[in-house]
Amino acid sequence: MNVRKFLATTVVLTVIGGAAAGCSGETNNNAAGDNKDAGAVKQEVTLNYRTEPGALDVSKTTQIAGFTVLNAVGEGLYRMNKDNKAEPALAKDMPKVSADGKTYTITLRDGVTYSDGTPVKAQDFVYSFQRSVDPATKALYSFMVAWVKGGADVQKAKTPEEVEAKKKEMGVKAIDDKTLEITLERPIPFFTEQLSFLTFFPQRQDVVDKFGNKNGADAESVIGAGPFKLEKWAHEQQLVLVKNDKYWDKDNVKLEKVTLNIVKEESTGLNLFQTGASDLQVISADNIGLWEGKPEYVLQPELSSWYIKLNEKNVPAFANKKVRQALGMAIDNKAYIETVMGKGPVPATGFVPNGTSDGNGNEFRKSAGDLMPKFDPEKAKALLKEGLAELGLQSLPNFTIQVDDHNTGPKSVEFIVAQWKQNLGVDVTAQPLPHKLRVDNENNHKYQASVSGWGADYNDPMTFLDMWITGGEFNDVDWSNPEYDKLITAAQNELDKAKRAQYMVDAEKILLQEMPILPNYFRALSWVKSTKIDGMLFPPYGVEFELKWASVK
Amino acid sequence: MLRYTLRRLLYAVITIWLIVTLTFVLMKNLPGDPFENSEKLTQEQKAILARQYGLDKPLSEQYFLYLGNVIKGDLGVSFQYPARKVTEVIGQGMGASMELGIWSILLALAGGITLGTIAALRHNTNWDYTAMFTAVAGVSIPSFVLGPLLSYFVGVKLKWLPPGLWFEPEHRILPAIALSFGTMAILARLMRTSMLDVVNQDYIKTAKAKGLSGSSIVLKHIFRNALLPIVTIIGPVFVGVITGTLVVEQIFSVPGLGKHFVQSILTNDYTMISGLTIFYSVILVFVLFLTDIAYGFIDPRIRLAKGKG
Numbered sequence: 001m002n003v004r005k006f007l008a009t010t011v012v013l014t015v016i017g018g019a020a021a022g023c024s025g026e027t028n029n030n031a032a033g034d035n036k037d038a039g040a041v042k043q044e045v046t047l048n049y050r051t052e053p054g055a056l057d058v059s060k061t062t063q064i065a066g067f068t069v070l071n072a073v074g075e076g077l078y079r080m081n082k083d084n085k086a087e088p089a090l091a092k093d094m095p096k097v098s099a100d101g102k103t104y105t106i107t108l109r110d111g112v113t114y115s116d117g118t119p120v121k122a123q124d125f126v127y128s129f130q131r132s133v134d135p136a137t138k139a140l141y142s143f144m145v146a147w148v149k150g151g152a153d154v155q156k157a158k159t160p161e162e163v164e165a166k167k168k169e170m171g172v173k174a175i176d177d178k179t180l181e182i183t184l185e186r187p188i189p190f191f192t193e194q195l196s197f198l199t200f201f202p203q204r205q206d207v208v209d210k211f212g213n214k215n216g217a218d219a220e221s222v223i224g225a226g227p228f229k230l231e232k233w234a235h236e237q238q239l240v241l242v243k244n245d246k247y248w249d250k251d252n253v254k255l256e257k258v259t260l261n262i263v264k265e266e267s268t269g270l271n272l273f274q275t276g277a278s279d280l281q282v283i284s285a286d287n288i289g290l291w292e293g294k295p296e297y298v299l300q301p302e303l304s305s306w307y308i309k310l311n312e313k314n315v316p317a318f319a320n321k322k323v324r325q326a327l328g329m330a331i332d333n334k335a336y337i338e339t340v341m342g343k344g345p346v347p348a349t350g351f352v353p354n355g356t357s358d359g360n361g362n363e364f365r366k367s368a369g370d371l372m373p374k375f376d377p378e379k380a381k382a383l384l385k386e387g388l389a390e391l392g393l394q395s396l397p398n399f400t401i402q403v404d405d406h407n408t409g410p411k412s413v414e415f416i417v418a419q420w421k422q423n424l425g426v427d428v429t430a431q432p433l434p435h436k437l438r439v440d441n442e443n444n445h446k447y448q449a450s451v452s453g454w455g456a457d458y459n460d461p462m463t464f465l466d467m468w469i470t471g472g473e474f475n476d477v478d479w480s481n482p483e484y485d486k487l488i489t490a491a492q493n494e495l496d497k498a499k500r501a502q503y504m505v506d507a508e509k510i511l512l513q514e515m516p517i518l519p520n521y522f523r524a525l526s527w528v529k530s531t532k533i534d535g536m537l538f539p540p541y542g543v544e545f546e547l548k549w550a551s552v553k
Numbered sequence: 554m555l556r557y558t559l560r561r562l563l564y565a566v567i568t569i570w571l572i573v574t575l576t577f578v579l580m581k582n583l584p585g586d587p588f589e590n591s592e593k594l595t596q597e598q599k600a601i602l603a604r605q606y607g608l609d610k611p612l613s614e615q616y617f618l619y620l621g622n623v624i625k626g627d628l629g630v631s632f633q634y635p636a637r638k639v640t641e642v643i644g645q646g647m648g649a650s651m652e653l654g655i656w657s658i659l660l661a662l663a664g665g666i667t668l669g670t671i672a673a674l675r676h677n678t679n680w681d682y683t684a685m686f687t688a689v690a691g692v693s694i695p696s697f698v699l700g701p702l703l704s705y706f707v708g709v710k711l712k713w714l715p716p717g718l719w720f721e722p723e724h725r726i727l728p729a730i731a732l733s734f735g736t737m738a739i740l741a742r743l744m745r746t747s748m749l750d751v752v753n754q755d756y757i758k759t760a761k762a763k764g765l766s767g768s769s770i771v772l773k774h775i776f777r778n779a780l781l782p783i784v785t786i787i788g789p790v791f792v793g794v795i796t797g798t799l800v801v802e803q804i805f806s807v808p809g810l811g812k813h814f815v816q817s818i819l820t821n822d823y824t825m826i827s828g829l830t831i832f833y834s835v836i837l838v839f840v841l842f843l844t845d846i847a848y849g850f851i852d853p854r855i856r857l858a859k860g861k862g
Contacts, residue, residue: 055636135601138635155601217636235637235645236808237719261718263806267701271709271716406819436821 042256043552045533047280048269049260052236057216058201059132059139068543070198072241072258073115074224077106077125077180078196079548082537084357084459086193090120090202090225090248094192101187101495102149106195108178114204115229115244122174124202129182130154130167131208132199141199144457147191148172149183189359189497190460197458197542227253227548237262241547254535254551270528279530280545285342285408288526292343296528299344300538303456304523305353305464306345308401308416308449310516313478315399315448321514322387323396328518329373329380330423331416337521340411344526348372348519351511352461352504355540360501364461368505371512372519377423384424396426401449402441405432412451442476453523456541461504462491468511479516557849565842572834573623576827577616623831629824633817639828643810647832649719650802650809654794656725657733658787661794664737666783669744670776676749684741691738700731700804717806728805736794740783748779788844792837 053066061070077091088094090112095104112120131137132145133154139145146152149171157163171183184191194200202225211221219233227249228241241258244250261278263269269281283291291297310318310327317323333347346354349370358364388396403413413430420426428449433441441447456463466472469488470480484507491503511517525544529536534553537546603609607618622629628639672684707727708716714727751757752775760770799811810829817825 052634054634057636060635138602140602213630214636217634234808235642236649236812237806261806262808263717264812265717265803265806268704268717268804268806271704272718274709275712275716277715277718435819 041552043254044257044259045255045279045530045550045552046259046261046277048263048272048278048282049239050262050264050266050269050282052262053239055216056222056230056233058128058198058203059137059142060216061198062140064542064544067198068545069230069239069241069260070201070222070224071226071543072228072547073222073226073230073244074198074201075226076196076198076201077108078192080193080196080539080542080546082549084355084539086196089196091195095195101189102184104180104182104184104191105175106180106182108180109248110178112225112248113246114223114225115246116223117246118204119177120202120225121177122180123177124204125180125200126172126174127205128201128203129172130170131203133170134163134167136160136163139199144194144197144199147184147186147188149185151185186493187495189500190357190458193357194458228255228258249548253548255547258547273528273530279533280536281528282544283526283528284344288343291526291528294528295531298527298529298538300525300527300544301346301353301355301540302523302525303353303356303459303463303541304453305348305351305455306451306453306520306523307348307351308518308520309442309447309452309477310449310518311445311447311477312516313445315397317388317391317393317396318449320387320391322383322390324515324518325373326380326384326387326424327420327426328515329376329383331419331518331520332375333372333520334375336412336415336419340408340415341521344524345521346524348521350508351517351519352464352508353456353522355459356456356461356464357459358501358504359460359462360497362501364501364504367501368508371509373512373515380423381425384426396424398427398429399448400429400431401451402431402433402438402447403451404435404438406435409451416451445476445478452517455523459541461501461508462488465504465507465511466492468516477516479514481510481514484510484514554849558846561842561845561849565838568838569831569835573620573827573831574616576830577619580823580827581612581615619827628828628831631817631825632822633820633825639824642813642825643828643832646808646810646813649807650798650811653725653728653732653798653802653807653809654791656729658736658791658794660729660733661736661740661790662783662787664733665740666744666780668737668741670748672741672745673748673752673779674771681745685745688738688741688745691734691741694734695800696731696735697800697804699734700728700801703727703731704804717804719805719807724805728801728807731804732794732798732801736790739790743782743786744779747782748775751775751779754778788840789837792833792840 049065051063051065053061053069054063055061056066056070056073058070058074061067075089077089077095078086079089081087086094088109090108092107092109095106097104108120108122114120129145129148129151132139132142133148133151135155135157142151142155146155150166150169151171154163154166154170157166171185173181175181188194204223207221207223208215211217215221219230219239222230222233225247227244227247229244230239231242232238232240239260239262241260243253243256247253261272263272263278263281266282266284266287269278270283270287272278273281288297308327310324312319337343337345337347349372350365350368352364352368354363354365356364358367384396388394401413401416403409410430410432413432417428417430420428438450438452442450442452454464454467466488467474468477468479469475469485470482487503487507487510491500491507494500494503512519525538527538532553534551536550538544539546600609607615610618626640628643631637631639631642634642668684668687672681672688675681704716704727707713715721715724716727718724757770757774760774798807798809799814801807802809802811803815810832813825814829816822817829
């Protein structure tokens, strides 16, 4: 009897176990140990990758993890080089731009093909752009392609027939197999750089039709014209890239194989890095202190700005400029970074982060200078007093500041609240929330103050500055300044790049004087990279790293 | 027996329906929306997406659509991985989770039974104390502490085993140990108590009086009878282990299902959350159902008692 009972349970377990074993077949491939054997320099690297990319589909990818892989597997008309300048890639040379800055005529390089040998045609770009703005594609990044004339009309079309009709009117045309003509809604000074972003990569209709909803879901459906091919994609585990021998510039691609192991836990990633099982790992907070100054350490500035939002509608006192300035001036941003983040980010010197181009060949931050009021508790106290007097208040009413409840969020808010208490005598309630709820509250204007951040969608100050125009979609601080609105509108319509840049500099000055938001720091990512890897680039936006010119020393 | 089985089956179906419904209700009450980069989506874009995913329909309609799809085995498309169905994601992750679960349960069984047996047979000696100390440590040290310790000391310092990843057989060892330790401790204590109980039974005294050899008594009488409580809890423990791999999977970069749980909740990936919950519930209910049936089959008293109730 006892044995029978034992057997019964064993059978149950065996059935389940057998089913499980049947499911695990595909994942047992080695790669981690491949480059352990030193000696001959193999052009192979193994990198820890912190997340599983979503769909590797030119239209549908929204995460930086996906951008990075697609940028290795695919290519656009241009590619960003080590100086963050666009250089011809699938395009033969730089575009011919019409006098009004709206029409770009681009000729493709001779003999460019996808990794399967099929030629890249101008029509593939037309198809790609049209597919991205088609509402049926559900492309979250379609807003960029909607800069192309008529793109927004396709997005808004209601019926499939209307979508097709609007697509034909869109400002992207294949003059012949090699000539592409793109007409924009309005001039965009940074559009050539933007053409290097994956949303503007070519796509093949035959591939998309063949794989349908599964396009970009597996290695076989990811076909690009870039320096590498996606040879293998074991979901949640590993992606293997190998050199694409059909790439037009294959002579400049040194790496033969790149293995990306999905390692989400930083400490595990570092353990693997230390044992030599990996050549790259992203690091944060405490680990930066341990690696900084060593040859493995790489600091990658991001086009990402972090700041405190003050909602003027929900806290009437925030409508007073002096109150806002006082709150901003009372926070020591240098100490904030050192206390909360260890190292990495740099204190904000304005709202637009370091590294952002001004659209006129210069760096915006250098043109605009340091606009951030200095940390000055005494002056902050005086300003608060004046501001409160203007409002007829004795003290600042208690308000709540929301923050993400993970990563550095809780420590951040603790620091900010302590600074305000210590330097201004103001009591503030901290409210850590899940990221999505924090953002949701902001979108719905249901918060008083919020620790927030914004990363660039493209390398131009406008991605940061047009947020704060009156009634703007993302202006959730409910601040309004007619002068600011005027400058942004002027910049949006200005063809002269120098004038345009100046308008944006002037706009940012107003923003930093008025302080509807209190800038704190510009974020930077820290990595440890094996010293044997040479030529790997860490661009400030768009992708996490660029492998085209990387090699093993 | 048929009536009993059908009744059990009905209970199982009702349980799953309740879970499916509850998951739907809870999901709908989650704050935020499921689209990544939602901070950058305009209201208009959000409306388009909501329409495309059917999130703008009345709740009752959404519920019946969802229920119908679940019955058909369609758990929807993940919001985070738009080219992959939830069932595919689960299928791909299930292998590693199950494998890790099976290794760790085997390890826990072998270790737990051995430790428990030694402790009981060497009752109140240093053997007993050492085994029970190990057991207490096993219960007290959570896997999220043990995992990183193993990864660092065994992986980086001693270089005996890889500190993470999931490719070769040796990649299985550390996560399986980290995951099995707690279960092993519970089983050891259970085995010890159970054996001590049996040792004091009259039939053991009889066996001794009959002059049976020590090893024969231990193997034929004590060990086999003491194993019963272990057999009883092994089903739920098994489910517990394969569903409790979340932290260990994360620490050792095991491509299992655990990470999806955390990630899907953080990103409000509704379809993934409900899909995983339903999947795990179905496994648990299925194992319990089979255990019930097996019991009913083996022991008619259970069947009759439940049948009448």
